[in-house]
Amino acid sequence: MTSTEEPVQEGLRPVRAEAGETVEVRFTVNGTPAVLNLPARVTLADALRDHLGLTGTHVGCEHGVCGMCTVLVDGEAARACLLFACQLDGAEVVTVEGLGRPDDLHPLQESFGRNHALQCGFCTPGFLLSSYDLLSNKPEVTDEELPAELSGVICRCTGYRNILTAVSQTRAAHPEGIPEPGNCARRTLVGRSGGQSATVVEERAEPSGEADRNVEIVLPEGDPTIAVQVDTALDVPFDEVWRVLDDVRVLAGCLPGAELTEELGEQLYAGRARVAVGPIKLSFHGIARVLEQDRETGTIRVLAQGQDTGGAQTQADITLRAHATAAGTELRADAAVYLTGRIAQFGRALAGDISRRMFEQFADSVRQAATTGEAPQRSHAAPSAFRMMFGTLLDRIKRIGRPRGGK
Secondary structure (H helix, E strand, C coil), X not given: CCCCCCCCCCCCCCCCCCCCCEEEEEEEECCEEEEEEEECCCEHHHHHHHHCCCCCCCCCCCCCCCCCCEEEECCEEEECCCCEHHHHCCCEEECHHHCCECCECCHHHHHHHHCCCCCCCCCHHHHHHHHHXXXXXXXXXXXXXXXXXXXXXXXXXXCHHHHHHHHXXXXXXCCCCCCCCCCCCCCCCCCCCCCCCCCEXXXXXXXXXXXXXXXXXXXXXXXXXXXXXXXXXXXXXXXXHHHHHCCHHHHHHHCCCEEEEEEEECCEEEEEEEEEECCEEEEEEEEEEEEEEEXXXXXXEEEEEEEECCCCEEXXXXXXXXXXXXXXXXXXXXXXXXXXXXXXXCCHHHHHHHHHHHHHHHHHHHHHHHHHCXXXXXXXXXXXXXXXXXXXXXXXXXXXHCCCCCC
């Protein structure tokens, strides 16, 4: 080669990005245009699952062997775990959600159900899309050839016989060619956390400015990942504590690693929060809305949501209640926290303990702010989850080793 330019694989966009830099990706997913801003390292599988809420694309080996993550890229089967999302700028992607509608299933889906080819369901999306690709490109495939043709997807329940029967019956029912995916149309794509800020159609994923003002924070259905309740006695008068709770900017500064960046009006605020997990540093950008701020009851309630560039997402419903006591103020924090992505990989119990530690630090910061009038500067630094985790483990060990009776 006489050129000094790096060779580029045909059909893939050359991408060069610095560490931590995001790349804008515009593609069509199940008929809907989508725009994502992602680090270049994010795979298509993670983009689909964590940023678009399309969790039908399953992740298994992450080496392109098991076939769980099979999707259609420009009409051809591809392993979503082996493609970086930034390579697919301008591509058309179809996932299992695009194959058929709940009230109008694709013939393959109907046949899988009719022949009990679902088993545990983990391999089903991969088999459905691999089968669709096979019948689209080789409609004349014979029953004898099916086992080899579908060997690229591994069924962990060993339900191959029913799967092969389902594919064979679909082929026989459509000798002129299998119908195209029936659920590909323009619609709103939402994040798996319930529709907030993971992605937006024809807008940037990171919320900012005017776009934020139109965002409605809706919590996911079901139980939260973590439910936390922390009671703290503060040796500070109620009036001084309420001055902190009544000033959202000071209050935000009391949250470990949090920082308010913009007041958007109508009790809506933009901000960021940082968490350090060993060498991994997460930086969440998001918004918060104050739903209630009542001095008479000493209550403030906040809904918040944020997303890290790597796909981790968090939403929270936080209620703070303060009431005067003879010794000062009793502060109670109740939080329902929903986590997805990397940050959700901690065990629930341990994540709950870490969250309680963070609220204990928050209460201490409120005490300092109530005394000095300013939130402590250290609260803007990224709190170390490992340090809090080890503190939690030490507490657990101490409780286990404590003799009965507490002596």
